[in-house]
Amino acid sequence: MKSLASLSLWRIIILILPLVSLGQTFEYGWPDNYDKPPQCVDIPVDLRLCQGVGYHQMLLPNLLEHESMAEVKQQAGSWVPLLHKNCDPGTQLLLCSLFAPVCMERPIYPCRRLCENVRDGCSPIMAAFGFPWPHILTCDKFPQDDMCINTPNDTSTSEPNGHPPVCPPCDNEMKMDVILDHMCASEFAIKTKIQEVKRENMDRKVTLQKKKRTIKMGTLKKKDLKKLTLYLKNGADCPCTQLDNTRNTYLIMGRKVDKQYLLTGIHKWDKSNREFKKTMKKLKSHKCPAYENVFK
Amino acid sequence: MNPCQIFASLVMSICCHILSSTAWSVNNFLMTGPKAYLAYTSSVQAGAQSGIEECKHQFAWDRWNCPESALQLSTHKGLRSATRETAFVHAISAAGVMYTLTKNCSMGDFENCGCDDSKIGKMGGRGWVWGGCSDNVNFGDRIAKLFVDALENGHDSRAAVNLHNNEAGRLAVKATLKRTCKCHGLSGSCSIQTCWMQLADFRDIGSYLKIKHDQARKLEMDKIRMRAGNSADNRGAIADTFSAVARTELIFMEDSPDYCVKNLSMGLHGTEGRECLQSGKNLSQWERRSCRRLCHECGLKVEERRIETVSSCNCKFHWCCTVKCETCTQTVTRYFCAKRHRNRRPHNHSRKRQHTRRG
Numbered sequence: 001m002k003s004l005a006s007l008s009l010w011r012i013i014i015l016i017l018p019l020v021s022l023g024q025t026f027e028y029g030w031p032d033n034y035d036k037p038p039q040c041v042d043i044p045v046d047l048r049l050c051q052g053v054g055y056h057q058m059l060l061p062n063l064l065e066h067e068s069m070a071e072v073k074q075q076a077g078s079w080v081p082l083l084h085k086n087c088d089p090g091t092q093l094l095l096c097s098l099f100a101p102v103c104m105e106r107p108i109y110p111c112r113r114l115c116e117n118v119r120d121g122c123s124p125i126m127a128a129f130g131f132p133w134p135h136i137l138t139c140d141k142f143p144q145d146d147m148c149i150n151t152p153n154d155t156s157t158s159e160p161n162g163h164p165p166v167c168p169p170c171d172n173e174m175k176m177d178v179i180l181d182h183m184c185a186s187e188f189a190i191k192t193k194i195q196e197v198k199r200e201n202m203d204r205k206v207t208l209q210k211k212k213r214t215i216k217m218g219t220l221k222k223k224d225l226k227k228l229t230l231y232l233k234n235g236a237d238c239p240c241t242q243l244d245n246t247r248n249t250y251l252i253m254g255r256k257v258d259k260q261y262l263l264t265g266i267h268k269w270d271k272s273n274r275e276f277k278k279t280m281k282k283l284k285s286h287k288c289p290a291y292e293n294v295f296k
Numbered sequence: 297m298n299p300c301q302i303f304a305s306l307v308m309s310i311c312c313h314i315l316s317s318t319a320w321s322v323n324n325f326l327m328t329g330p331k332a333y334l335a336y337t338s339s340v341q342a343g344a345q346s347g348i349e350e351c352k353h354q355f356a357w358d359r360w361n362c363p364e365s366a367l368q369l370s371t372h373k374g375l376r377s378a379t380r381e382t383a384f385v386h387a388i389s390a391a392g393v394m395y396t397l398t399k400n401c402s403m404g405d406f407e408n409c410g411c412d413d414s415k416i417g418k419m420g421g422r423g424w425v426w427g428g429c430s431d432n433v434n435f436g437d438r439i440a441k442l443f444v445d446a447l448e449n450g451h452d453s454r455a456a457v458n459l460h461n462n463e464a465g466r467l468a469v470k471a472t473l474k475r476t477c478k479c480h481g482l483s484g485s486c487s488i489q490t491c492w493m494q495l496a497d498f499r500d501i502g503s504y505l506k507i508k509h510d511q512a513r514k515l516e517m518d519k520i521r522m523r524a525g526n527s528a529d530n531r532g533a534i535a536d537t538f539s540a541v542a543r544t545e546l547i548f549m550e551d552s553p554d555y556c557v558k559n560l561s562m563g564l565h566g567t568e569g570r571e572c573l574q575s576g577k578n579l580s581q582w583e584r585r586s587c588r589r590l591c592h593e594c595g596l597k598v599e600e601r602r603i604e605t606v607s608s609c610n611c612k613f614h615w616c617c618t619v620k621c622e623t624c625t626q627t628v629t630r631y632f633c634a635k636r637h638r639n640r641r642p643h644n645h646s647r648k649r650q651h652t653r654r655g
């Protein structure tokens with residue numbers, strides 16, 4: 001038999017909610033009788049999704065069936081850009097209660113209300129990037145009793161702003177971490193100018209100039225690059241100052257969803273900006289999490 | 297537990313038997329010799345134990361409830377029975393051993409085995425590939441067969457029945473194997489999916505074998521050929537009979553005794569004093585009818601007892617991170633089988649016996 005240095009064990013946490021009578025509590029327990037219980041480990045400093053969440057140790061495997069810390073980091077990485085959007089105050093708490101769950105004798109799941117608040121606040125932004133609310137975060141499977149995690153200040157209501165919200169792909173801080181996170185979450189990135197912007201149903205259609213330089217090729221092919229047209233998903237009416245200015249050169253990120261190329265990020269190519277210059281230099285050595293490597 | 301200690305000691309003696317009866321080369325002996333086999337014994341013991349625990353659960357509300365004493369007697373020669381229930385015990389024990397060996401293999405507890413990587417990287421279906429750690433059931437099957445079947449050293453039909461039921465238990469583990477998948481695309485999407493074969497919950501295997509127990513077939517040996525007394529003819533008769541039975545089905549040779557009645561020579565305690573379920577939500581039909589099956593149909597009456605219990609309740613999670621619970625006292629009604637009194641006069645003394653719930 002083949003001898004392997006390290007082996008991982010895959011398990012399914014099946015969350016089945018039976019029809020319970022009112023007041024009867026459903027106890028969440030460890031999923032399998034014959035598996036070792038999860039271990040209590042420190043939250044690593046490079047698990048950036050959960051820095052400053054309010055506790056310092058987590059269970060491994062976590063509540064999303066991630067077996068190794070490498071898997072946790074890789075899967076959590078794609079959620080970091082959502083934190084930058086500040087779509088709901090409970091976003092980090094919801095995500096980390098599953099990705100890096102608190103160390104207790106039995107697992108503590110997020111409350112259904114916390115999940116629903118984050119979903120209602122964040123799913124429109126995720127939709128702008130072509131992501132549906134994922135199955136792993138389906139809110140119906142989370143508990144409604146007191147044995148769950150809620151936002152500490154639950155009674156606060158968010159006040160609506162005066163101005164309409166900026167288009168999510170255009171609402172980006174000029175900060176190295178943010179740009180690199182979005183770069184990793186995008187499939188391709190190019191340097192180019194905008195030729196034309198046109199409304200098309202609920203979206204905005206962005207036609208790019210012919211002259212382009214590839215920063216990150218990804219899944220993009222050369223023939224597709226020539227006639228590339230990007231869509232600002234659900235972006236017909238939200239403000240985007242970058243698209244209004246066609247004279248500037250931009251760093252444009254995107255990804256392909258079905259047959260459409262979606263705009264996922266747009267930054268002015270500003271060599272005079274020190275942060276931008278630092279980011280471009282860092283980009284050459286920066287390594288995104290490699291998704292295929294975690295799985296055999 | 298007594299049956300498992302006996303089982304473990306038998307396993308240890310079998311190790312020596314296997315080693316002494318096989319011609320080992322020096323290299324083979326050092327690499328795969330007693331150290332490798334000794335590594336499996338704790339898994340074999342734990343697996344047999346899990347089989348017994350599952351047996352108790354599956355038969356909790358049956359007249360025969362997988363009693364310890366019956367299992368102990370069945371390990372002695374001459375007192376073995378070949379009933380439908382014994383068939384289940386053999387199957388669930390073999391399944392438990394195979395299950396635990398396979399699990400420990402996947403968890404990296406053994407040096408000379410690992411995940412079943414025969415499919416790694418191959419296309420499985422539309423949108424998913426094989427990956428992860430598929431449970432190596434063939435390894436568990438092979439080692440479990442080696443250990444468990446070695447307990448049968450006879451050549452009569454009873455030994456053949458036990459070997460058949462052992463195999464049926466191992467096949468139940470394979471039959472309940474399931475494909476499990478994990479989505480690991482961006483933001484938890486299923487654009488990238490990896491699948492592997494994983495053991496079902498052992499509860500599912502127990503339920504699968506319980507159905508096999510209900511459907512078990514009784515062997516009718518060819519009595520004319522048995523009468524010849526020739527051992528070669530006996531083996532031929534056994535082989536002919538077994539070839540007609542599917543390997544996945546449980547078989548037995550003797551009808552079950554009356555499990556209502558106490559029969560200490562067979563290790564049976566009868567149903568007097570047993571707890572049963574009368575009412576309550578979420579009860580299955582089998583559970584709801586347990587009082588009728590255990591008490592009324594056995595000529596006993598149902599005795600009601602009110603018991604006060606103390607438990608944690610109203611637990612709350614406090615940020616961050618503690619769980620605080622209240623203590624609640626609750627009166628629950630439990631039901632037990634008791635003898636019917638022939639005379640109509642009420643008896644003076646009250647029963648003080650308290651029966652703890654088993655399983």
